Each structure stands twice: as C-alpha cells, then as structure tokens.
Amino acid sequence: MAKPGDALLVSVVRRDHRPWLLLLNAAVATTGGLLLPAALADAVDMALSGEFVLFTVLFLLLLAASEIIGDAIGIVLAASITSRATAWLRHTLSRKLLGLGHPSPFAAGDAVSRMTGDCGNAGGIAVTLITLLVTAVSSAGAIVALALLDWRLAVVFAVSVPLATFLVRTHLQLTADDVLAYQDVSGDVSARLLDAVAGRRTIAAAGIADEETGRVLRPLPRLAAAGAGMWRTQARMMWRAGLLLPAVEIAVLVTAGFGVMAGRLTPGDVLAALGYAALGMGIVGQIPQLTALERTRASASRIAEVLDTPAPGRPPASPGAGVLELRDVSVGTALRDVNLTIPAGTFTAVVGSSGAGKSTLAAVLGGLSSVDSGQVLRDGEVGYAFERPALLGTTIGRSIGYGTTADDARVREAAVAAQVHDVLVRLPRGYDTPLSDAPLSGGEAQRVGLARALVREPEVLVLDDATASLDTVTEAEVDRALTTALPGRTRVVVTHRAATAARADLVVWLENGRVRGTGTHRELWDDRDYRAVFTGGE
C-alpha cells in the first residue's frame, strides 16, 4: 500500500546517480560471491588430487579479490549515498519548518526528532533497497547453485527457509512488552533526574545529594527487571536461531554425503554445498531489513507530512512611520473581532489577566503570527522582545545581532542601551563567550533579548512582557534608555505592572480575547475590574 512518504523516497533515490554505482558494484561483488564456493570446491579438489593447478588458484584469488574490493567500495558508496540523502532531507525539512514560522504546527521536540531520527532513517532508503535486492538475488543464486550441484540439495535447503522466517517473526512479538516497560521506567528515571536537576541549588545547599540520588533512582529495580526480561527473550530467540543454522547445515551435509557416495559430488563439492547453504540463509538475516524498510517508509511519511503543510501567508510590512491597525481580527479563540489603531510614535500598554490574549495580540500586531480572519495593516519594521527570549547564534554577541549584519560596534551600542553591557563584559570571554557557556539570569536574558530588538532599529518596538524579570530599578533604567536610544518610535508593551501602564499614552485592556476598554491608565483605574488586573483581586 502506498504511503504519503513513498513519493519523497523515490525523489531521494532519483536525485543522486550513486545508487546506480552501488548497484553495479553490488552486481560484480555478488557474482564473485556466488562463484566463490564453487571455485573453492574446485581448489580443494585440486589440493586433494595432489596436483597444483595455477589457473584454479588464480581464479579463486580473482574471485576473492573482486569480493573484497567490491565490499570496500560498497561501504564507502553506501555511506556516501546515505549521508547525502540524509543531509538533503535535513536541508529541505529545516527550510520548510523555518518557513512554517511561528506558531509551528509541529512541537519543537517532534520537529527535532523528525530532523535527527526520521531524516536519518529515510536517508538510508537506497542502501536498504539495494541490500535487500542483492541479498535476495544472492540467496536465489545460492539455491540455483545448490540445484546445479545436485537438485536434492536445493530441495532440502528450500524446506528449511520458511521455518527460519517463522522463528524470526515470533521474536518481535515476544519482546514488545518488556521493551515498552523498559522505556517507561527509563523515562520515569529521566523525569526524576530532570526534577532534581531543576532543584539542584536546593539540593546542594541542603547537602542532600545522596538522598536525592536515591529518590531519582528508586525505579531502578523495575528497570533491571524489564532489562532482564529482554535478555531472557533474546536468549530464547538465540536458542532457536542457534539450532536453525546447524540443522540446515546437517541436512545439506547428509544429502551431500550421499551425493559423494553415489559419485555425483566430489569432496570439494561438500564444501561448496556448505558455502551455498550459508549464502542462501542470508535472506533470513535480512528479515529485520524488511522492518527497517517499513520504518523508513513511516519516517518518510513523517517528513512528507511537514513538507506538505501549507505555509501560512503573512502580510508584508510596507515602509513607513510605524502605524499599526487591526480590523476585525480573530485568531482561534485567543482573539475575537479586535479593532485597534495604534498611531505612530505612541507608547501603548497592553494589559489583562493571564489568558486574556495579550501575547497573541502582540504577535499579530507585528506580523509574527498569522490571523484566521480580519486584516492587519502595518508600516515600518517591527522589533520584538519577549519575557523569555530564546537566545540563538554562536556567541552571546552574535545572539544580539542574530539575523542582521550588525557589526560589533552596533551590537555593543544595543547592549548598552538595553542595560546589559555591564553584565556581558563580566562574562568569561565577554561578547565572544559561546552562548552555552554564558549563564544568564532571567532578567539578564531579557535584556539581551531587548538588545536584540534594538540592534535592528525598528520603527515599531513590541515588548511582550519583556521586562517582567527585571527589578523595578532596572526596568525604569531600561525604559529610559529605550526612549533615548530609539526616540519617537511606536512602542507596544505587554505588561503586568501598573507603573508601566501608568506611563503609557494609551492602555489596551484585554479580557477573554476581546478589547474590554481603551484609554489612559488614570481613566481606566476607576473601574474595579481594571484594578483587579494588577492586584489579582486582593
């Protein structure tokens, strides 16, 4: 049955010529491999005859060499095909995920697992297919070779193959329960460790690392039990598999023995029969590859699902002075029929209790996310700063200039304006400190995020609770610095603080996704419900 990812897999295979090379190489190596047992049989018979025949030995050497060289080339070719295909898929997928923008229909962890896991699986498609094909051909070839030696050998061998297939299948069902239990418990331990890691300062200060280690590890016995179960299942499976090969070998050997007695076969042919039996069994070992193929197709479908998701349209910004206007804008249940005009150069505060739709409004205003209905009109570039900015880029300095061509001087200026320069120069390597080595508190990260918005010198600045973790002094200083650094810009500030709302030219008060009121802080303050937004009703 066709899956959505199949078309993607076809294009993955087709976009590179190397799979054909691998196939050609495999054809040569397989032919060599199929002729090898016969050549070995001839060579042994030659040895047993007591007479050295150069041609026989050279032929054996030639075949062996073709197989060995073929294998060596095959390893490199296969890796090259797989890694190119994987890289291409990752390029395409990451481009698409970035194009889908914010909010993404795919959760971050899910997106990463598609990038790392699924692309890796799907990238192996050409090699998996060729391996399956080659094994099937060489198994079939081995049976033909057995038949050519003595048809009885082929019959005896063919009987054993279905049995092998059956045995390998049962293993997969047996382990599922233990595997599931193992994964569950393992996940529990990880979650406990994550809890403890989050509370590490508490643990360190109280000196209870040992006790807490014990707490994290409490599910360990269950993990060991599930693990032991997995090994026992594997043992049963190995027992069956361990019996299978000798059984087939002995059946073939007995048949070959009678062949020798009847004069149909030479002693060397016995070895050839043994060699072909092993080669023919190769297909049994490939059963897991069929599962791998299914997994590859499932992975490709998960990638195709992303690639087939239409990207939402976002209204482009027209150059201008920084006027924002919303006409009958709705976004899911977060915002409903919002009409709003924010004049250029004003300072607007957006307030409301949590869940009122403040962040959605902020995202829509600057074109960060798309709307379900209505119109968003804006002119001028928009710079965003958030309550919890995710800092990106290689160094802390780069995280400020992220997405721009800003040089060091401009980055520094922005950091000074955002009141975070003093913090950054104290880092081990200053602005060049890698992000991962820069321990920043919530408030520091917020100010770096602010600097990131400032460096773009936008006409409109949207601050989504971007100073929530700053103490009041720092917030006031940041506020003053913003006015100095970017004078006369339109500013939209989502806030929980009455002091901030009081400074705004205009307050937009949201409730349940609708605009409950607009005006100055002083005008709105007389409303009891408005005051409750700041005091929490106390």
Next chain:
Amino acid sequence: MRFYFSTLAGHRRGVLVLLGWSALEGVPAFFGGRLVGTAVDRGFAAGDPLAGVLWLLAFAALAVAGALGQRQVFARLGDVVEPLRDALVTRVVRGVLSDPAHRRTPDASAVAMITRHVEVIRDATAGVLVQARALLVTTLAALIGLATTAAVLFWLVVLPIIGALVLFGLMLPSLARRQRDVVMADEGTAEASGAVFTSLRDVAACDAADEAHRDITAQVDRQARAAVTVAWANSLRATVIAIGGFAPIVLLVAFAPPLVASGRLTTGAALAAVVYLTNSVNPALHGLARTTSTVVMRLMVALKRLEEAAPPASGDTGDETPAHGEIELRNVTFGWSPGAEPVLRDLSLTLRPGDHLAVVGPSGIGKSTMASLLTGLVAPDSGSVLFGGVPVDRVAPAVRHREIALIPQETYLFTGTVRENLALLAPHASDSHLIDSAEKVGAKQLLDRLGGLDASLGHAGEGLSAGEAQLLALARVYATSASVVVLDEATSHLDPAAEARVERAFAQRQGVLVVIAHRLSSALRANRVLVLDGGAPLLGSHELLIRTSALYGRLMLAWDPTHHEKTPLPKR
C-alpha cells in the same frame, strides 16, 4: 573508563559464569571441522553411509549443546549488564546532583543525552561480551581443532590471521577518533536544530530564517562529511580483515597438493581445515572487526561523554563547630572568572540572630552570588565567609546544612506525596508541624486544595503554578530548625501581599534572615539593607539610606512612579 572496568570487575562472577557457558558454545567450533572431515573420510567417501550420518549426527548433537550454551550466555547477560547500567546511572545521577559548581544546568536534552549514553553503554557492553567472547572462544577452538587435524599447515594458516589482527590494532586509534567525530557531529545536529526549533518565535521575530538555516545546515553537512570519513576508515578495516581471513584458505589449497600426494594430509584433514577456516575463523574475524570498529568505539565515546557530563562526585569536608549563630563576610571579593570584573568587591558585613537583611540592586549584579557565598556553595576569591567564627566551608557539613537554609528562585518539587516534599529537609517533622509551617507561610489554602499531606505531586510540581510551587518550597524550609535562612528571590512568583506574609513569618523565627529582594518593598520590612550596584556596596537601614544615598532614593522613586493613592507603599 576506570570506573567502568572496576564495575565490570565487581561482577567478576557473572562474567566468569558467562565465559563458562561460552566454553560450551565453542564446542561445535572445536569439533565441527574434524567431524565433517571424518564423516566424509570414514563414512561417505569410504562407502559407509551409516557411519557418515552418525558422525554428522554427532556434529548435530554438539551444535545443540552449543546453542544451549549460547542461550545461557544471553540469559546470563542480564546479570552482568543490568547491574553495570545501575551502577553507571547511580554514579551519573550522584555526579550531577553533587556538583554545586556546575553552573550550566543540564536541561531536558542533556538529561535525554545522558540516558542515551547509558543505554549505548549497556547495549555495547552486551554486544562486546557476546561478540568478543564468541570470537575468542570460536577462534581458539577452531585453531586448536586445526592444529590437531592439520598440524603441518598450522603456521601457514595462523600467520596471516595474526598479521591482519596486528594491522587492525594499529588502525584502531584513528578509527576511534573518526567514530568520535561522528558522534559529536550527531550531537551537533541535534543541538543546532533543537535550539532553532524550540525558538521559532524568536527566529521569526528576528526575521532570521536564513541565519538559522545556515546554522543548522553547517552542522548537518559536518555530520555528513564525518559519516563518509568514518566509512573510508571502515572500508580499509574491512579489507584488512577480509584479506587476513581469506589468505589462509588460498595458502592452504596452494600448499596442500604435495602434502596430500606424500600422504601427510588426508582428505578428511584437508576438508576439516577448510571448514574450520570458512565456518568458524572467518565469521569470527569479521565479527571482531565489526564489533570493535562500531560497538567498542561507541562504547568508548559514550563513556567519555558521560564522564564529561557527570564528573565524579567530590565529598564535603570540614569538621569544625560554629561557636555562635553569627554570620560574617570579611572583605569578600568574588568574580566568575579571573579575567572578568568581580561581581562583589571587598564586602564586609556581620549578621546577628534577629537580623533581617534585604539585598537590593539591579539584576545581574551579583545578588544571587551573595546567597551562594553565605551558604558555602561557592568560595570567595579573597576574604572569608565565617559562620559562628569558623570559615563556612570548614564547618562540619551536617551542621552547616542543618543551620543554614537556602530557598532559591527555582523550586525543587519531585514526584511523591506532599508530605515527602514538605519534610524533605526535616525528615522527622510531625504532620502537625508540617501543616503549621504551611499555614505560617500562607500555604494552608493550597495544602487543602491539593488534598492534604497525603496528596501526591507529579513531576516538577505539575499542575501547580510557579507561585504555588514557591509556597511549598517556603513551607519546607520553615519546617526546619535552620538558624540562617536565605531567600534568594524565593517569592518572585507570589503577589506582594503573599510575599509580605512570607517575609514576616520568617523574620519572626529569631534567626538570621537574608532576603535577596525581587521587589523593593522587601527593603522596607528589613532592619538592614544592602544595596549592590556594581560599585562599593552600601549598607544601612532603609531610613539611613533614603537620606544618604541618591542611588537608593532613585530606586525607591522608580518603584512606584504612579503616585496614585490606590497603590500605596506597603507600611512597615
């Protein structure tokens, strides 16, 4: 690495049992070639089919014994591998939790990576035990078998194998390096895409899709290159091993004719020799090469990465007893690195029981550092922190942990009952004491809503708001007998009224209370205020500071610029 081997050595018995069963598993390899040879020699070729079949049945019986051995090997594998995994996990968790100097909190992905590494070690150890052991047993059994059947050919056959193994050994270090590069590149890809995909909002806000894509594809391409590089190394490795495995066979048939002609080698012996080589030695050699170059390398890389992720735990030291309840900072200077500007400079301060100190100042200026210094989590670069006249790091750990309590901004809640969570620092506290503590900090309502002390909490206080989680953390410390309590922005998610209640409750406990302030109103409740602004620290009462410090005055003014009578300054 050393830890790994010593743990394995600790399970010597299990390993020995494994090897015992392996010996059984090797039996078919030892007798296989000889029996096949004999079956042809004395049976089929001699015109005695019954003898031939019987010899082969004997071979079958041995194969059954071998399979039985293999079954036991796998069944016993759990006895070695599972305890090894337990020991590793224990060490890693202890290492992560006991390292207060760790400044980078491992996040969810780091924890996931730790889990993955542990699993790799478990699987790879099992793989090595199965493969390496099979290789050893099979090769030895087959070579001994060969030596007893075709002794004249022995060295001819063995030398190429040894040569191949030596070459392979020489190649190992570069193989290991390349394998490690692949693992690092894998992690790089996961990290780069993880960073971007968890931050799509910020990428969109910065209009930085191109830069983000560049950052990701740089890692993706690096990984692709690493994979091809390691494939070249693997291909070379496969060639060496294949030649080493095949050369003996060619040499054998090339040198056998004169021996057979002179009667020094029988048909059966020659057959046996080839069967040993093709059916036992060759597969074992290939197995070794595969195992070593993939499994062993993955094992080594995972061990090394794990060691980096969780350095071995270092124990607390110190055995002195504080003489009194005072805590003193004497000329303390502290910076995060020698080159960086210090966050605290030459700070001196004494706190006596009953003192209530508020630390205020811009964020990022080092207020949390104060908390870490006072609790002995970090040591000052110069100067000293004394508790009861004794340097805080020399106080007996048990005493220090009992007497000095820290409540950080990030709360620690774990899965378990509310009682377990509240009694974390006071394991012997009675239920009524715990409930009373909750009441004192204003968490009684929350406790009732949760369903009392027996209610259970999910991971990371799932279902609780950040403020509720902080209330539980505060009640937990209130329940202890600590004489020095440091609240490091521990009330940041509480509303002002709840914060005031908490601070008053702790102030009434008669010990030393240090509040690293999130809001300036905390300063109004304290009898002493420390202002940190990057310059020389200011210390005094609120009244004194407001008269003498312009900075402090600005701070207080900025706090409420609305001048609205409905949002008054809290009364003292």
